[in-house]
Amino acid sequence: MKPTPHDLDQLRRLIASARSITVLTGAGVSAESGIPTFRDAQTGYWARFRPEDLATPEAFRRDPDLVWRWYAERRRAVLGVTPNAGHRALARLEGRVERFSLVTQNVDGLHARAGSRTVIELHGSILRVRCFKSCVSYTAGTDKAATGAPEAEAVFAADTPPRCPHCGDFLRPDVVWFGESLPEDAIEAAVAATEQCDLFLSVGTSTVVYPAAMLPDAARDAGATVVEINPQETPFSARASLSIRGTAATVLPAVIE
Numbered sequence: 001m002k003p004t005p006h007d008l009d010q011l012r013r014l015i016a017s018a019r020s021i022t023v024l025t026g027a028g029v030s031a032e033s034g035i036p037t038f039r040d041a042q043t044g045y046w047a048r049f050r051p052e053d054l055a056t057p058e059a060f061r062r063d064p065d066l067v068w069r070w071y072a073e074r075r076r077a078v079l080g081v082t083p084n085a086g087h088r089a090l091a092r093l094e095g096r097v098e099r100f101s102l103v104t105q106n107v108d109g110l111h112a113r114a115g116s117r118t119v120i121e122l123h124g125s126i127l128r129v130r131c132f133k134s135c136v137s138y139t140a141g142t143d144k145a146a147t148g149a150p151e152a153e154a155v156f157a158a159d160t161p162p163r164c165p166h167c168g169d170f171l172r173p174d175v176v177w178f179g180e181s182l183p184e185d186a187i188e189a190a191v192a193a194t195e196q197c198d199l200f201l202s203v204g205t206s207t208v209v210y211p212a213a214m215l216p217d218a219a220r221d222a223g224a225t226v227v228e229i230n231p232q233e234t235p236f237s238a239r240a241s242l243s244i245r246g247t248a249a250t251v252l253p254a255v256i257e
């Protein structure tokens with residue numbers, strides 16, 4: 001669906017007059033890079049797979065190889081695509097406002113690759129693996145691992161989950177699974193950024209997964225103008241100050257020149 005010129009003008013004005021902007025992104029912002037969302041009909045991951053088979057600690061304990069391979073496949077996919085015009089526009093915006101915070105539910109690292117310097121990752125990163133106790137952590141793309149540990153390259157090339165050299169438990173993707181808590185520092189930073197901004201943008205998220213889904217309402221309750229950018233209506237749309245029906249890679253570059 002195409003956004004109206006009037007909506008785009010309004011958002012341009014809001015951005016130009018804002019002193020503090022916080023942006024929340026979801027899977028929709030990476031859709032135009034070729035990464036599937038979770039809940040879009042047919043194409044979304046959760047339209048094709050059951051989250052309880054792939055995205056819970058119990059699923060991993062039940063079938064570590066299956067879960068490891070699914071995340072390895074997704075990691076290869078994100079490393080094989082490039083950030084889109086939406087990611088790049090948000091990276092430009094960072095340098096143009098007095099205070100700017102980018103909060104993402106995405107685990108794909110595409111905001112950082114587009115040039116965003118500070119990204120609050122609520123759901124972790126698919127580019128990292130760690131053991132359950134976090135004795136070790138490896139990031140895809142780095143050559144050497146911590147002292148005494150196997151090389152990160154071998155960890156990421158493994159077809160089955162390697163063991164932590166310290167505690168002996170499996171290495172797992174460093175993402176937040178259903179039933180797990182969000183990293184405390186990330187959610188605290190996200191809430192603080194939400195409560196102090198005067199303009200909040202909710203981009204490409206279905207706003208159904210909590211606690212991230214509470215942020216647009218928290219911003220509104222704190223007095224911010226909240227704008228949603230999404231080709232589809234969401235449960236939050238009716239409460240947005242402005243709901244723009246369009247895609248991230250078309251709307252964001254159009255309003256952040």
Ligand code: OAD
Pocket residue numbers: 025026027028029031032037038039040044105106107123175176177178203204205206207208209229230231232234246247248249
């Ligand atoms: P969803 O898949 O739930 O929602 C994606 C949203 O993006 C939908 O509202 C789409 O309409 C919208 N969308 C699709 N294409 C778009 C485009 N080109 N531009 C803008 N919007 C577009 O994804 P999230 O809201 O991110 O959790 O899902 C939240 C969490 O649920 C994810 O972080 C993930 C998942 O289970 C974890 O991995 C822990």
